[in-house]
Amino acid sequence: MQPLDLVKAHLRAEDEGDVAAVLATFTEDCVYRIPAYDVDLRGKEQIGAFYRSMFASFPDFVNETETYHVSDQAIFVEIVTRRTHDGVWRDLPPTGRSFRTTSLAQFPVAADGLLGGEIVHVNPVDALYKIGALPSPDLFQTVRRFRPLARRVALVTGASRGIGAAVAEALADAGADVVLAGRDRAALTEVAGRVRAAGTHVEMLTGDVTDVGACRRLVAETVARLGRLDVLVNAAGGTRRGPALEVTEEDWDAVQDMNLKSAFFTSQAAARVMEEGGSIVNVASLNGVVGNAWAAGYAASKGGIVQLTKSLALEWADRGIRVNAIGPGMVDTPMTEPLQQDPERMARLLSHIPMARFGRPDEMGGAAVFLASDASAYMTGQVVYVDGGYLCV
């Protein structure tokens, strides 16, 4: 049997209260850890005794819904369980008679096709807070603590490198299923390999966001593949440097289309499908508020992003769609490579940054997760600057 089918058989056997069928899914020497109950069961005998006790205590225990995240090493399942609390069984909170609880389980895939190694079942998640038990680091390398974006679907444009790629990784670490969008399929594939380590579902889409049709297609395809869209991060963008006197109409349009038009039309398409609300995170810049000689078009586009963020926030607040932006300072990405090779400009810039260094792309992830998640539920129309202190000076 395939490992995923084994996990399903395991959960079905739990529903049916069939201890033998539960045990049949495990290797002989597996270890079943349930940190919230302080249970560490070694081998089938102990696991069987545990299950018999549990089924006796909770006769109408039912696994109501399961969400699977499959990686090469393990299958992670988020399980919503409903049961009647008939007896007192250890210190499992809450102690009401009947309750519904969400738990997280990690089932490592053993070599012989069974489930084995260390199975960790964190159950229920909020019990961990109450009893102070810490989950296994193994589990939370993949299923991060409390997964603020679990069961949310995020589309990230500009995900083939730089800030977009790092933001996509951070969203997946926070539990989101992620769709990576860019033009360069090979680069997307490489990023997808890293993002998949978080154990959530990852898809790739190619498209040029200067084409409004492609913006709409990215959104439609996200919904077609993953069923919904909750978070959009507009990270695609770039610049063309040169003295204002030499900027051509084509230069101007290219920068506005890449940075501003793309964000507007992808957001428009997203808002049309975010039926249960959602969060749009634009990527602005210091240049949304600070000028940039030799990059007038870029600074104008980022100023546009700031105003776009506020205007869409106003317009869509009553639809439950929040629109915010992160404002990166100087970040070490392929976009800033030419600048980093110019010692004179670097010295000037670094002297202006209180933290005296460029940011790393992964340092943009925290703000993006914050804005994407309910942690920022009462925020809309804001720009969160992540700039090493640049704007303080």
Ligand SMILES: NC(=O)c1ccc[n+]([C@@H]2O[C@H](COP(=O)([O-])OP(=O)(O)OC[C@H]3O[C@@H](n4cnc5c(N)ncnc54)[C@H](OP(=O)(O)O)[C@@H]3O)[C@@H](O)[C@H]2O)c1
């Ligand atoms: N790095 C910084 O210091 C900094 C500071 C402030 C703001 N930002 C902003 O952060 C965002 C990301 O910048 P970055 O530094 O990560 O740049 P980057 O490393 O050059 O990455 C740019 C991303 O945008 C995508 N992209 C560009 N044009 C596109 C198009 N026409 N259609 C589809 N995708 C396109 C690229 O993908 P493909 O090549 O695969 O299409 C790539 O994934 C930009 O909006 C930038 O303005 C950067």
